[in-house]
Amino acid sequence: xxxxxxxxxxxxxxxxxxxxxxxxxxxxxxxxxxxxxxxxxxxxxxxxxxxxxxxxxxxxxxxxxxxxxxxxxxxxxxxxxxxxxxxxxxxxxxxxxxxxxxxxxxxxxxxxxxxxxxxxxxxxxxxxxxxxxxxxxxxxxxxxxxxxxxxxxxxxxxxxxxxxxxxxxxxxxxxxxxxxxxxxxxxxxxxxxxxxxxxxxxxxxxxxxxxxxxxxxxxxxxxxxxxxxxxxxxxxxxxxxxxxxxxxxxxxxxxxxxxxxxxxxxxxxxxxxxxxxxxxxxxxxxxxxxxxxxxxxxxxxxxxxxxxxxxxxxxxxxxxxxxxxxxxxxxxxxxxxxxxxxxxxxxxxxxxxxxxxxxxxxxxxxxxxxxxxxxxxxxxxxxxxxxxxxxxxxxxxxxxxxxxxxxxxxxxxxxxxxxxxxxxxxxxxxxxxxxxxxxxxxxxxxxxxxxxxxxxxxxxxxxxxxxxxxxxxxxxxxxxxxxxxxxxxxxxxxxxxxxxxxxxxxxxxxxxxxxxxxxxxxxxxxxxxxxxxxxxxxxxxxxxxxxxxxxxxxxxxxxxxxxxxxxxxxxxxxxxxxxxxxxxxxxxxxxxxxxxxxxxxxxxxxxxxxxxxxxxxxxxxxxxxxxxxxxxxxxxxxxxxxxxxxxxxxxxxxxxxxxxxxxxxxxxxxxxxxxxxxxxxxxxxxxxxxxxxxxxxxxxxxxxxxxxxxxxxxxxxxxxxxxxxxxxxxxxxxxxxxxxxxxxxxxxxxxxxxxxxxxxxxxxxxxxxxxxxxxxxxxxxxxxxxxxxxxxxxxxxxxxxxxxxxxxxxxxxxxxxxxxxxxxxxxxxxxxxxxxxxxxxxxxxxxxxxxxxxxxxxxxxxxxxxxxxxxxxxxxxxxxxxxxxxxxxxxxxxxxxxxxx
Numbered sequence: 001x002x003x004x005x006x007x008x009x010x011x012x013x014x015x016x017x018x019x020x021x022x023x024x025x026x027x028x029x030x031x032x033x034x035x036x037x038x039x040x041x042x043x044x045x046x047x048x049x050x051x052x053x054x055x056x057x058x059x060x061x062x063x064x065x066x067x068x069x070x071x072x073x074x075x076x077x078x079x080x081x082x083x084x085x086x087x088x089x090x091x092x093x094x095x096x097x098x099x100x101x102x103x104x105x106x107x108x109x110x111x112x113x114x115x116x117x118x119x120x121x122x123x124x125x126x127x128x129x130x131x132x133x134x135x136x137x138x139x140x141x142x143x144x145x146x147x148x149x150x151x152x153x154x155x156x157x158x159x160x161x162x163x164x165x166x167x168x169x170x171x172x173x174x175x176x177x178x179x180x181x182x183x184x185x186x187x188x189x190x191x192x193x194x195x196x197x198x199x200x201x202x203x204x205x206x207x208x209x210x211x212x213x214x215x216x217x218x219x220x221x222x223x224x225x226x227x228x229x230x231x232x233x234x235x236x237x238x239x240x241x242x243x244x245x246x247x248x249x250x251x252x253x254x255x256x257x258x259x260x261x262x263x264x265x266x267x268x269x270x271x272x273x274x275x276x277x278x279x280x281x282x283x284x285x286x287x288x289x290x291x292x293x294x295x296x297x298x299x300x301x302x303x304x305x306x307x308x309x310x311x312x313x314x315x316x317x318x319x320x321x322x323x324x325x326x327x328x329x330x331x332x333x334x335x336x337x338x339x340x341x342x343x344x345x346x347x348x349x350x351x352x353x354x355x356x357x358x359x360x361x362x363x364x365x366x367x368x369x370x371x372x373x374x375x376x377x378x379x380x381x382x383x384x385x386x387x388x389x390x391x392x393x394x395x396x397x398x399x400x401x402x403x404x405x406x407x408x409x410x411x412x413x414x415x416x417x418x419x420x421x422x423x424x425x426x427x428x429x430x431x432x433x434x435x436x437x438x439x440x441x442x443x444x445x446x447x448x449x450x451x452x453x454x455x456x457x458x459x460x461x462x463x464x465x466x467x468x469x470x471x472x473x474x475x476x477x478x479x480x481x482x483x484x485x486x487x488x489x490x491x492x493x494x495x496x497x498x499x500x501x502x503x504x505x506x507x508x509x510x511x512x513x514x515x516x517x518x519x520x521x522x523x524x525x526x527x528x529x530x531x532x533x534x535x536x537x538x539x540x541x542x543x544x545x546x547x548x549x550x551x552x553x554x555x556x557x558x559x560x561x562x563x564x565x566x567x568x569x570x571x572x573x574x575x576x577x578x579x580x581x582x583x584x585x586x587x588x589x590x591x592x593x594x595x596x597x598x599x600x601x602x603x604x605x606x607x608x609x610x611x612x613x614x615x616x617x618x619x620x621x622x623x624x625x626x627x628x629x630x631x632x633x634x635x636x637x638x639x640x641x642x643x644x645x646x647x648x649x650x651x652x653x654x655x656x657x658x659x660x661x662x663x664x665x666x667x668x669x670x671x672x673x674x675x676x677x678x679x680x681x682x683x684x685x686x687x688x689x690x691x692x693x694x695x696x697x698x699x700x701x702x703x704x705x706x707x708x709x710x711x712x713x714x715x716x717x718x719x720x721x722x723x724x725x726x727x728x729x730x731x732x733x734x735x736x737x738x739x740x741x742x743x744x745x746x747x748x749x750x751x752x753x754x755x756x757x758x759x760x761x762x763x764x765x766x767x768x769x770x771x772x773x774x775x776x777x778x779x780x781x782x783x784x785x786x787x788x789x790x791x792x793x794x795x796x797x798x799x800x801x802x803x804x805x806x807x808x809x810x811x812x813x814x815x816x817x818x819x820x821x822x823x824x825x826x827x828x829x830x831x832x833x834x835x836x837x838x839x840x841x842x843x844x845x846x847x848x849x850x851x852x853x854x855x856x857x858x859x860x861x862x863x864x865x866x867x868x869x870x871x872x873x874x875x876x877x878x879x880x881x882x883x884x885x886x887x888x889x890x891x892x893x894x895x896x897x898x899x900x901x
Contacts, residue, residue, distance in 0.1 A: 038219055039234035040066055040203075045089040045096060051183045053148065053174035055087075055098045063087035063098075066205060069216040074602065076223065076595065080216040082179075084207050086128075090238055094187045097142075099126045101207060103179040110180055111210035111678060112146035114712035116764065116772040116847065118166075122677055122708070123147075124210050126182050129232070131202030132193040133290065133388055136230035136444045139202075140167075140191055146180040147711065148173045148769050155332060165329050168248075168853045168900065189246035192290040192387055198239055202232035210678045213636055223595045223603070226486035226554050230444065246286040250853070252896040253279045254300050261886040268410055269372035282326070282896075291387035291395070296326050299379055300894065317579065320356055327355040330386045333396035334436050336451045337493040337547055338480050342589045343607045343628050345644065347564050350495045350545045352451050352474050353434050354577035358382070358400045364426035364464050368411035369419075377402040377427045394449075396436040404429040404458070428468065429458040432575055445483060451476045451495075455574040459501070466504035472574035473498045476545075487555065492548040497572045500540040509541050510534055513653060514581045515568050520743035521659040521795060523617045531569030532616070543570030543581060558591040568616055582652075583621065587611035602632040619650040619660055636676040644668040650796065655747045656730055659795035663728070664694040682706040694798070698724040704760075712767065718760035726752040728800065731786060734828030738820065741794050746828055748817060749800065751788040755873040757781045770849035777842035781878045785871040786833045789815070813869065834871030838882040840864040853898025861890040 047059030065087055069080040083102035090096065101124070103109045112123045127143035143151040154165040167190035173182045193199060205218040219233040258274040280298035287293055301324045322328055339349030359379045366373050382400035389395065405427035411420050431454075438449030455472045459465040476495030482488065499509060510517035510531075517524075517534040524533025531541045544567045551560035568582040589609030597603070606629055613622035623646060630640030646666040654661050670688035675681075683705050690698040702720040709715070729752035736746040758780040766772040790802040807819045810832070818827040843861040850856055866885040 037232065037234050038068070039236055040064060040088065042235055042238045043089050044239070045091040049089070049096055049183070049185075051170045051172050051185050053172035053181055053183055055100060055181050055183065059089065060087050060098050063089050066218055069205070069207065069218055070220040072215045072217055072223070074213055074597065080207070081212065081214060082209055084216065086205050086218075088235060092241060093189075094185050097128055097182075097184040097186070099182045101126060101179045101181065103209070105211070106177055106179075107175050109211055110146050110175060112711060113149075113708060113714070114147040114766045114769070115149050115714065116766055116774065117149065117769065118151045119149075119764070122210070122682075124180070125208050127206050128184070129204040129206070130191065131229040131232055132191045134194075134200055134202050135388070135392065135440060136202065136228070137440055138192075138388065139229055142169065142171075142184060142186060144171045144173060144182050144184065146173050146175055149766075150769065168898070170852075188240065189286060192292070193240075194290070195288075197241060198237065201235045201238060202229050203235040204232045213678065224555055224593070246900065248284040248853070248898060248900040250282040250284075250896050250898050251279065252281065252300065252894060253277070254892060254894040257891045259889045261888055263370065268370055269408065287385070288387070290389065291385060293383065293385050294326070294330065295381065295383040296379070297381045299324075299326055299382070301325070317577070322355050324355075326382065327358070330384060330396065331355065333386050333394060334398065334434055334451075336436065336476055336495075337478055338491040339547060340491065340549060341562065341587065342558070342560055342591050343609060343626060343642070344587055344611060345624070345626075346622065347585050347587075347611075350476060350493055350547055351572050351576040351578045352453055352476055352495060353575060357575050358432050359402060362405050362407070362426035363468060364424070366407035366409055366424050366426055368409035370410040371407055373407035373426055374405050377405055377430070392440040394438040394440070396434070398432075398434040400432045402427070402430045402432070425461040425464060428461065428464055431456045434575070445481065445486070447480045449478050453572070453575045465502045467508065468501065469499040469505055469509070469574055470501040471499070472572075474572045474576065486553065488552050490548070490550050494544065494546045495572070496542070496544050497570050498540060498542045499571050499574065503537055503539055506538045506541055507536055509571050510538070511657065513656070514571070514573070514578055516653065516657045517568070518657050519652065519659065525616070530567055532567075541569050541571050543567040545570050556593050556595070558593065559589065560591075561588040562586070580653075582615050583613050584616070585611065585613040597634070599634060602634060602636070604631045605629070615652055617652075619652060621650055621652060623647055623649055636678070638672075638674040640672045642670055648798065654728065654730065656733065658733060658745060658747050659742055661792050662796060662798040664692040664696070664798060666690065666692040680708045692727070694727045696725060696727040698722070712765060714762075714764040716760075716762040720756070720758045720760075722754070722756040724752070724754045726754070729786065731789065731833060732828070732830045734826070736819075736826045736828065738823070738825040746817065746819075747791060748828065748830070749790050749792070750786040753785045753787070755783045757873060757875070771847070773844065773846050775842070775844045777840065779882060780839045780841070781837070781873055781875070781882065783836040783871060783873040784834060789817070832869065834869055836868045836870040836873065836878060838864075838866040838878050838885065840882060840885075851898070853900065855896050857892070857894040859890075859892040859894070861892070863888045
């Protein structure tokens with residue numbers, strides 16, 4: 001996904017204000033420890049242990065306590081202000097961890113919250129990180145807070161933490177007069193490690209004391225050093241006599257009742273009440289100690305949170321976040337390209353895999369008086385194998401099959417004729433495949449890899465064969481090389497795509513907004529191995545992509561330079577997300593980081609740089625100069641601002657397939673303020689403003705207020721307001737032989753006044769660590785008023801001229817452009833595009849893990865939609881219209897039962 005300006009604040013904050021942990025993920029250390037690693041001997045458990053949070057069993061006395069913790073914050077390098085003792089035992093099946101967190105303020109000094117598993121604690125916590133393969137790349141994170149809430153994440157070899165991983169393990173805590181304690185039992189079956197009978201693992205221990213904002217670790221490195229698993233301590237002498245064999249089966253059954261508004265009176269497919277019941281199962285099997293098979297049969301994702309509403313007036317598809325558990329878990333291993341930047345916008349990693357293509361909405365059309373079409377393609381089954389081999393290979397293989405989908409149609413061919421009833425295919429039987437492999441060399445300082453994806457469709461339907469590719473493939477390779485203790489790094493990746501099918505299907509890809517091969521002023525190259533120009537008879541489209549970054553990632557002064565290209569024919573969208581091809585992008589940044597606290601700030605970051613982009617015709621389609629300033633203040637507020645200046649440039653997308661035009665100089669400024677996250681009320685405030693020399697302007701304000709009235713309740717309100725007044729919004733185009741400068745076609749633009757108002761609301765109530773209620777709602781109102789219709793004076797120009805009253809007329813709600821009345825110019829008509837849209841999306845999920853790994857979900861989802869041609873936003877009117885709109889309600893009961901051995 002290309003990064004938009006609005007996403008820059010989060011990107012910069014993540015890479016700057018959390019620099020130390022970010023560096024740990026980006027720049028894994030070498031196989032030889034730069035400093036001697038602390039170590040502890042593993043001790044075999046010789047007595048019974050009950051995981052109850054009370055470290056009272058005599059067996060714990062056999063383990064040597066780990067007590068030497070060092071501050072990362074607030075006083076970097078100093079000993080921990082609060083004592084911590086950690087003991088580690090093991091037996092034939094599991095590893096056991098006991099942690100005693102002393103607190104000089106007693107129980108009153110402990111900050112804790114009762115939340116659902118894997119949610120942000122915002123409280124004290126303890127966690128242990130295991131590099132169980134001891135390859136200095138991967139890690140498994142197990143975390144617990146004083147309320148006994150668990151969190152876990154997995155990184156199978158430097159791909160990034162996988163928050164969707166939900167291993168079955170035990171944890172319990174207790175609070176007493178001198179602090180709090182935690183006990184953990186982590187089965188070997190949930191970890192991946194070598195087959196050696198005697199093991200040495202990497203281990204890191206971390207404690208956070210919220211009231212002091214104190215983070216302490218056992219294996220220490222500074223904020224300006226590369227960290228990660230190579231700097232972990234060693235857990236030595238683990239004797240694992242037998243390799244674990246583990247199979248988990250998670251069958252489920254779901255019952256659903258839908259109360260949906262019929263399409264109209266007498267709807268034969270919907271009387272307002274629909275019910276169904278279905279079942280399926282997930283399977284997890286440990287193939288070896290380091291390879292896992294995950295499979296799902298007829299999966300259901302009814303408990304997943306709704307997607308937010310958006311208004312998209314561009315030519316490009318909206319990117320939606322993956323929310324389905326099967327595709328989230330282990331997703332990091334399929335990541336490709338190693339994309340990174342200190343500061344960048346409108347660019348991305350090489351697109352190869354976007355899991356929401358699997359089970360997508362049907363792509364075919366069904367037209368008739370009454371239509372019953374499926375919401376999504378049914379996933380018959382999916383399986384993936386992930387893990388690491390003994391000789392340094394990280395492997396990820398995924399295959400999924402979706403069934404042929406049919407829509408039922410009832411139609412009348414002519415008024416008064418009998419009804420026709422028939423089924424039409426809207427999605428073919430499809431197989432999706434992804435294979436990813438990486439090899440670690442030189443102790444993880446050199447990582448090389450490759451990826452292959454494939455989509456194959458059964459296009460026996462003659463209509464779908466003209467719309468969809470018969471098959472599509474992407475092949476890619478990447479390398480990450482770091483040297484001088486990870487101070488410097490080189491990332492590089494390349495990929496090649498191929499799609500094949502009917503000439504009509506390939507023509508659709510050539511005409512898509514990603515490339516607009518039909519653009520009349522395009523300098524079409526040859527269509528040899530790689531596609532460069534329009535070919536109406538083509539049955540294949542091929543292209544390439546490349547990315548490279550050279551950087552200094554460690555120290556107080558850092559820098560980076562990078563380049564990114566997509567050839568015009570690069571097309572991975574059958575199983576990836578690409579909004580734009582046909583560009584050559586380059587960037588450079590200089591980064592200064594201050595880590596020594598002062599009375600004004602705890603850390604400070606300053607970034608300056610520039611980037612630019614050209615299409616393959618040589619037109620400069622973007623240039624920007626940018627700056628960023630961010631700090632963690634002495635009161636633990638985070639504040640940042642960034643500025644982007646863009647001079648005039650060409651735009652080869654503005655006319656939606658027409659000639660290149662020019663866009664004006666633009667300025668964008670944003671501010672981000674986040675208050676202390678430890679407080680019971682936490683506020684973030686994010687205003688931004690944009691202007692251009694053509695008179696266009698935009699204002700946006702988003703905020704989030706999180707209130708924690710008691711330890712188990714979390715309420716979040718996220719209002720957002722957007723105002724935009726554009727000067728060149730594309731409306732439509734039409735053939736007109738008198739528009740000679742524009743190759744016989746007239747392109748109509750207008751001013752656009754757009755207003756968006758939304759409020760994301762979340763309420764989380766956690767009754768116990770295994771019983772929670774989550775509620776989400778997003779009311780959304782958007783309006784768009786088009787006025788002052790105009791056209792560009794000439795291609796590659798900036799000036800525009802409005803149509804006069806004699807050139808554009810309105811009859812009812814239809815506009816007609818006719819520049820010469822009775823002359824030879826062809827009239828172009830279009831409906832009044834003004835609109836006001838209101839929507840409400842929401843759901844409530846009661847989740848109960850009634851036994852380890854087994855879950856019961858009770859879900860209520862509601863949506864309301866209303867549309868009018870008003871073109872303005874009047875809050876009282878639109879709020880009333882929204883709540884008068886017919887509610888569509890869905891009730892779902894889902895139960896799963898974990899079977900494991």
